Amino acid sequence: MTSSADGNGTAGLPEYAPIPRSALGPALNEQGYHVGRVERNLYWVTDGVYNSAFLATTDGVVIFDAPPSIGNNLLRAVDEITTAEGTTSTVTHLVYSHHHADHGGAASLFEGVVRIGHEETRRLLIRDGDPARPVPDVTFADTYTLEVGGERVELAWHGPNHSPDNIYIHFPGHDTLMLIDIVNAGWVPIYNTNLSDDVQGYMQAPAKALAYEWSHLISGHVGRLATREDVALHQQYIADIEASAREALASVNPVPYYMHYGENFWAGIRGHLNTVTERAAAPVIAKYTGVLAAADIEEYTLTTTFAIMQSLRLDKGPSGPVHP
Numbered sequence: 301m302t303s304s305a306d307g308n309g310t311a312g313l314p315e316y317a318p319i320p321r322s323a324l325g326p327a328l329n330e331q332g333y334h335v336g337r338v339e340r341n342l343y344w345v346t347d348g349v350y351n352s353a354f355l356a357t358t359d360g361v362v363i364f365d366a367p368p369s370i371g372n373n374l375l376r377a378v379d380e381i382t383t384a385e386g387t388t389s390t391v392t393h394l395v396y397s398h399h400h401a402d403h404g405g406a407a408s409l410f411e412g413v414v415r416i417g418h419e420e421t422r423r424l425l426i427r428d429g430d431p432a433r434p435v436p437d438v439t440f441a442d443t444y445t446l447e448v449g450g451e452r453v454e455l456a457w458h459g460p461n462h463s464p465d466n467i468y469i470h471f472p473g474h475d476t477l478m479l480i481d482i483v484n485a486g487w488v489p490i491y492n493t494n495l496s497d498d499v500q501g502y503m504q505a506p507a508k509a510l511a512y513e514w515s516h517l518i519s520g521h522v523g524r525l526a527t528r529e530d531v532a533l534h535q536q537y538i539a540d541i542e543a544s545a546r547e548a549l550a551s552v553n554p555v556p557y558y559m560h561y562g563e564n565f566w567a568g569i570r571g572h573l574n575t576v577t578e579r580a581a582a583p584v585i586a587k588y589t590g591v592l593a594a595a596d597i598e599e600y601t602l603t604t605t606f607a608i609m610q611s612l613r614l615d616k617g618p619s620g621p622v623h624p
Contacts, residue, residue, distance in 0.1 A: 316597060320486065320591070323485070323487055323522070325524030328347065333345055333370060333376070333377060338525065339476060345373065345374055346524075347367075347370050348522075348523040349369060350403070352365045352366060355471070355474075356378070357450065359449035360390050361378055361382065361391045362391075362393040362395065362448055362453070363393070363394045364395045364469060365396065367405065368402070368432070369402075371409070374409070392413055393416060393446065394407055395455065396425075398418070398467065398480060401432070415438070417439060418439060419440065421439070421465040454470040460498040461482060461501035462480070462482060462498075462501075469518075470512050475513070476516040476518065477518070478517070481494050481496070482494065482506060483519050483530060484522050485522055486592065487522050488588065488594050489604050491604070492606070499610075500615050503611075506538075537588055537592060540583075542608055545605055546612060547580070548577075548609070552575050557571035557572040573609075
């Protein structure tokens with residue numbers, strides 16, 4: 301990492317390693333989006349950072365997530381495709397992958413549609429009271445099959461991961477899975493395992509995704525579709541962090557930090573856990589720089605390492621020796 305110096309007010313901002321070309325997707329159009337065919341009548345839409353998808357059937361269009369950063373470009377993408385294909389542009393259904401506003405905050409653009417989501421999504425949206433995200437009309441606990449225009453979509457909840465309600469959306473007739481906020485194709489997770497609520501659930505989600513049959517993954521972020529190889533690379537990155545965190549937890553002696561800070565216990569904890577985190581993250585950052593985009597943005601791997609290390613202590617155990 302280096303610092304830049306110019307006359308545009310960005311002096312001192314850090315510079316990072318070049319982005320691997322494999323991490324980037326197609327160019328955006330003049331409106332700032334790209335819409336592409338996944339398989340047959342399933343399409344995905346991206347603004348380069350967020351993803352959405354839609355299924356254009358003979359009986360109507362089904363939207364899967366409505367990120368506000370894409371917003372009305374999602375309507376433009378639907379019109380672009382349905383006009384070219386000579387099919388109806390009427391949106392009849394909207395499926396929430398989970399309750400987060402960054403993936404559903406444009407849902408209110410679609411009026412008169414049937415909204416579908418996990419039962420926990422409904423509870424959380426009622427709690428949040430955001431008019432931009434109307435609550436689902438149809439909910440389910442474990443599985444739900446959506447059939448529209450002769451097409452079938454399988455929705456399933458396999459436990460909490462990124463959020464308590466994040467679901468797996470499988471398109472068996474389109475060789476595609478949609479799973480949001482777990483794997484970023486070609487990129488590292490951002491802060492704290494992609495800002496996930498359940499670290500162990502997040503770590504286990506890729507294996508559950510790979511148990512499905514699919515070739516294309518709509519992952520919710522970045523500018524291209526993911527592949528099974530992307531998921532495997534993500535798994536290896538996470539496994540390397542876990543192994544490195546275990547080694548650092550075992551090898552860093554906490555006593556000197558607590559001895560140094562005396563009665564300031566919180567300072568001792570900071571010194572100990574920061575050292576563990578930095579020692580665990582350093583080899584992972586070095587290994588994946590140039591392999592996964594943004595691996596050299598140290599805060600991302602550091603905070604993800606901290607989250608995994610804490611989950612090892614708190615969820616997996618032991619958190620430490622039992623006092624005699």
